Ligand SMILES: Nc1ncnc2c1ncn2[C@@H]1O[C@H](COP(=O)(O)OP(=O)(O)O)[C@@H](O)[C@H]1O
């Protein structure tokens with residue numbers, strides 16, 4: 250309760266400072282609207298469904314691409330950890346591509362897939378896949394070999410050992426790779442949506458860019474707020490519970 | 505499947521280790537870890553393998569477990585060659601090797617899940633039986649990191665016992681524990697050995713521990729790993745590690761071990 254209260258006070262103060270800066274006239278209101286104007290915009294666009302529609306488009310791209318990234322990344326990481334040959338080939342490739350900011354895939358995506366959803370999915374997949382692959386590989390290499398030996402004495406065969414011992418034992422690593430992949434995917438999707446008009450759907454990034462074109466800064470800031478809130482919600486709803494579970498099991502993190 | 509049968513009926517097995525040799529390739533050439541080891545272990549024996557670090561005790565235990573293959577020779581259980589790991593020979597390692605993503609009960613259930621002819625309710629009953637046996641029934645739903653070192657080894661012991669193996673292989677299971685906890689576990693393991701009728705092969709470098717637990721103590725010497733001598737400990741179980749008779753055995757064994765250090769490479773001193 251006390252923590253909720255301190256959060257509320259903090260954000261109220263932040264909005265107050267914002268409002269105060271607007272009042273000083275540091276920038277004209279066209280460029281820096283006051284909080285109420287942004288609130289008005291958000292209210293209106295929530296009512297007419299713009300934000301809802303755009304969020305739906307964006308989140309569909311994000312979750313579909315991210316899901317594919319995970320579904321491909323985990324087995325790929327298992328393969329690089331297990332086979333020397335794949336480690337020396339695909340493993341090196343993954344390591345290299347992970348350092349590449351995934352927004353760099355946008356031009357190529359447009360050339361290959363045009364201004365379609367496929368380009369967006371491509372960017373999101375490239376953003377998340379390599380992080381998940383590398384962290385899975387890393388996690389598996391960090392599993393104490395004694396776990397697999399213990400499992401074998403209890404009658405576990407290869408498949409059972411992989412699914413019931415090695416993957417769960419790597420879970421903390423895989424989760425951190427998934428979080429990183431999420432962050433990469435989310436950022437590059439926003440960048441892609443802002444810079445590439447996609448004909449098949451109108452995402453949050455495009456609404457934001459639209460606001461810029463219309464010189465409507467209340468819209469730009471409003472959409473930014475929505476983007477921040479989505480990021481926060483995903484972190485709290487998707488990752489935090491899993492993280493808490495892992496911390497509780499492993500006895501790591503804060504007491 | 506009647507759960508009574510699952511819990512009570514399993515005769516201990518006998519083991520025969522027949523001229524087992526094993527070497528490892530290392531950077532400085534091949535290392536002969538085990539050289540023609542032969543041992544006969546009878547049904548229900550509590551046999552302790554004692555020797556300094558590096559004399560191949562763990563290697564031999566892993567070979568008996570089926571986790572490693574010998575270069576030559578073989579291990580027989582009740583006359584049948586050991587070809588791989590199996591539930592009838594469970595291993596308890598020095599580190600508890602418990603799975604941190606499972607609670608205590610689920611750890612114990614892990615091995616049972618792979619056992620056919622039991623339904624889930626029976627599996628839980630079996631797991632709870634063994635948790636009671638090692639005194640951890642209160643901690644069934646505790647996370648692994650919440651257990652003390654001694655409790656972790658108890659949980660590991662319950663997990664090894666749950667599939668009802670005929671042979672228990674223990675590799676310095678108490679070496680990392682404090683003396684007080686260790687003494688409690690000496691009592692427990694003797695009681696469980698008597699109650700559950702297992703053949704136990706127990707590796708240690710602690711002479712007193714070996715004399716306290718085993719009815720036979722086999723001495724190893726290193727480079728290459730060989731069986732040097734065997735002692736029978738004719739004291740009734742349960743034994744107290746601090747008793748005077750036990751100290752006499754222990755000092756005889758210690759003297760024998762020291763003897764090999766002074767005369768490397770000599771044959772069986774008997
Ligand atoms: N996988 C391995 N590779 C190379 N050398 C090994 C391996 N396992 C054991 N050894 C060597 O074999 C010898 C016996 O090891 P071990 O069986 O662990 O001895 P102990 O358990 O008696 O201390 C040691 O010198 C050890 O370094």
Ligand SMILES: [Mg+2]
Pocket residue numbers: 561562563675
């Ligand atoms: Mg050892």
